[in-house]
Amino acid sequence: xxxxxxxxxxxxxxxxxxxxxxxxxxxxxxxxxxxxxxxxxxxxxxxxxxxxxxxxxxxxxxxxxxxxxxxxxxxxxxxxxxxxxxxxxxxxxxxxxxxxxxxxxxxxxxxxxxxxxxxxxxxxxxxxxxxxxxxxxxxxxxxxxxxxxxxxxxxxxxxxxxxxxxxxxxxxxxxxxxxxxxxxxxxxxxxxxxxxxxxx
Numbered sequence: 001x002x003x004x005x006x007x008x009x010x011x012x013x014x015x016x017x018x019x020x021x022x023x024x025x026x027x028x029x030x031x032x033x034x035x036x037x038x039x040x041x042x043x044x045x046x047x048x049x050x051x052x053x054x055x056x057x058x059x060x061x062x063x064x065x066x067x068x069x070x071x072x073x074x075x076x077x078x079x080x081x082x083x084x085x086x087x088x089x090x091x092x093x094x095x096x097x098x099x100x101x102x103x104x105x106x107x108x109x110x111x112x113x114x115x116x117x118x119x120x121x122x123x124x125x126x127x128x129x130x131x132x133x134x135x136x137x138x139x140x141x142x143x144x145x146x147x148x149x150x151x152x153x154x155x156x157x158x159x160x161x162x163x164x165x166x167x168x169x170x171x172x173x174x175x176x177x178x179x180x181x182x183x184x185x186x187x188x189x190x191x192x193x194x195x196x197x198x199x200x
Contacts, residue, residue: 045113045122045147045167047130055088056151065168066095072173073101074135079142088151090125095143095169099135106134106176114166121153122165129169134176 062085064078079094099105109129113119124130128143135141145167153159 045111045119045124046150048123048125051088051090051123051125051148053088053148053150055086056154058087058154059084060087060149060153060162061164062091062093062147062149063164063166064093064095065166066170067168068107068171069173072105072107072171074099074105074107074171076169076171085149087149087153090146090148092144092146095128095145096140097133097135097143097171098140099137102137104134104136104176106132106174107171108132108174109169109171111167111169114168115159115162117156117158118149118153118162118165121150121156121159122167123148123150132174133171 061082063082064080066076066078068074068076075098077096079096083091083093085091097107111127111129113122124145124147126144126146128145133141133143147167149165153162
């Protein structure tokens with residue numbers, strides 16, 4: 001084999017390796033996200049279409065936390081700070097977001113559960129975090145979360161002693177997809193006075 005042929009083969013191999021590495025990097029984020037959602041790893045929750053478990057007599061406290069990333073002007077808070085629910089029962093809570101600016105703003109919520117090990121047993125049926133949200137200028141929106149804690153949490157040595165779980169959301173600002181602003185306004189978002197949105 002000539003030197004030119006060897007060089008050509010080496011270049012082709014290197015280009016192939018670079019392409020494979022590039023695809024691996026591109027796929028790593030969605031694959032990691034999928035892995036976390038399926039396993040509850042790093043505090044990610046599980047998603048289900050409905051609650052098909054049988055409740056048990058034991059109860060657990062669920063605390064709710066809300067924050068926004070730097071540069072996101074929304075005001076964001078839970079409607080209630082803490083609830084106590086029976087393990088296996090479906091619960092419903094709400095978060096409220098308010099856009100105090102004069103511009104339409106879109107947001108996407110990231111979330112986790114603490115302690116992290118509880119994520120594998122914290123199951124969301126419906127959540128505002130499943131979709132991007134758009135708030136018009138000076139508008140407020142009530143956003144529900146439907147969930148339950150799987151009784152399996154009591155059988156796992158790592159989680160059976162957990163008495164309180166914290167569900168945390170952080171809203172991140174994103175670009176507004178075409179058509180979403182008009183759709184959000186048609187959804188009945190309420191214009192409010194900034195003074196009516198009190199933190200706490």
